[in-house]
Amino acid sequence: MAARYTIGIDIGGTNIEGGVCDEQGVLRRQRAIKTEVEHGFEHTFQRMVRLVDDLLQDAGLTKTDVLAIGVGAPGPLSHERGVIYTAPNLPGWRDIPLQAKLSEATGLPVTLENDANAAAFGEFTAGAARDVRDMVMLTLGTGIGGGIVLNGLLWRGRFDSAAEIGHMVIVPGGRACPCGQRGCLERYGSANAVIERLIEAVQAGESCALASRLAAGEKLDARDVLRAAADGDRRAARIWDETCYYLALAAVNMQHVLNPELVVLAGGLAKAGERLLTPVRAHFEEQRWKIAPDTPEIVLATCGTDAGMIGAAALARAAQAGR
Numbered sequence: 001m002a003a004r005y006t007i008g009i010d011i012g013g014t015n016i017e018g019g020v021c022d023e024q025g026v027l028r029r030q031r032a033i034k035t036e037v038e039h040g041f042e043h044t045f046q047r048m049v050r051l052v053d054d055l056l057q058d059a060g061l062t063k064t065d066v067l068a069i070g071v072g073a074p075g076p077l078s079h080e081r082g083v084i085y086t087a088p089n090l091p092g093w094r095d096i097p098l099q100a101k102l103s104e105a106t107g108l109p110v111t112l113e114n115d116a117n118a119a120a121f122g123e124f125t126a127g128a129a130r131d132v133r134d135m136v137m138l139t140l141g142t143g144i145g146g147g148i149v150l151n152g153l154l155w156r157g158r159f160d161s162a163a164e165i166g167h168m169v170i171v172p173g174g175r176a177c178p179c180g181q182r183g184c185l186e187r188y189g190s191a192n193a194v195i196e197r198l199i200e201a202v203q204a205g206e207s208c209a210l211a212s213r214l215a216a217g218e219k220l221d222a223r224d225v226l227r228a229a230a231d232g233d234r235r236a237a238r239i240w241d242e243t244c245y246y247l248a249l250a251a252v253n254m255q256h257v258l259n260p261e262l263v264v265l266a267g268g269l270a271k272a273g274e275r276l277l278t279p280v281r282a283h284f285e286e287q288r289w290k291i292a293p294d295t296p297e298i299v300l301a302t303c304g305t306d307a308g309m310i311g312a313a314a315l316a317r318a319a320q321a322g323r
Contacts, residue, residue: 003067008313013089019309068109070316072118120147122311127303135262140269194222208235248283266301
């Protein structure tokens with residue numbers, strides 16, 4: 001009987017999540033382990049190999065039941081070569097031929113993919129975009145990642161760097177970004193940017209309900225800004241609304257460049273639900289052109305943290321099918 005299952009692995013700086021998916025992309029078994037990056041790559045790699053064995057045992061499977069393994073990892077990386085060039089949240093991971101090493105250790109074909117791409121393909125396979133053929137996903141966390149699916153296929157670009165939506169310049173000459181550019185979307189629409197802009201406003205003498213907590217040295221994040229905005233603080237409300245404006249601007253640009261059916265918002269900021277979705281949609285409606293009926297729907301992701309595993313597994317299956 002032909003192998004029916006694929007394994008998806010999502011590597012993060014704190015945790016590694018793994019799951020077994022069936023032919024329909026349904027997650028059948030899953031586990032999470034600590035990455036333990038402080039012990040070096042080889043230590044973490046051996047933990048990944050054991051994770052594969054543990055997942056098979058949990059699911060009552062052998063390796064003959066598994067078609068392939070897909071791995072979603074932070075980059076920059078080369079999908080074609082199967083190499084992680086460097087990973088900022090994985091110290092010491094430089095020029096790692098992870099695809100070849102994991103394939104040799106497990107005896108199974110392995111596909112290496114950017115983690116944001118894998119998460120986007122997970123939403124395409126089993127989440128908010130499962131009924132469309134063309135979609136763009138923005139992953140709104142401490143930074144902003146992205147993923148693009150066109151006509152059912154993941155779009156990587158010539159240099160495996162497509163969908164770096166967070167580094168699309170939306171404010172020429174704007175805030176400096178660690179990538180070397182200025183005015184990147186990530187510096188205006190990410191969770192980190194929300195709290196950074198509020199801190200700057202308070203330091204400039206603007207009144208805000210969170211000022212006393214900042215003065216006391218309390219570490220705040222975007223959730224605190226959202227709560228303050230919901231409680232009526234005008235400064236927090238302005239910053240949150242500006243964030244939604246910039247995200248809508250990115251969606252308008254995606255509309256004109258790629259013309260997708262769907263724009264999916266994922267990641268930590270997307271947990272705000274309608275408090276994010278409603279103003280983003282409103283700003284999008286204000287900014288979009290009105291001369292053609294080609295408006296993508298903007299929705300929230302539905303797979304949560306499982307998206308990376310599901311997408312990595314689906315991409316491994318697609319690779320074996322030659323897609």
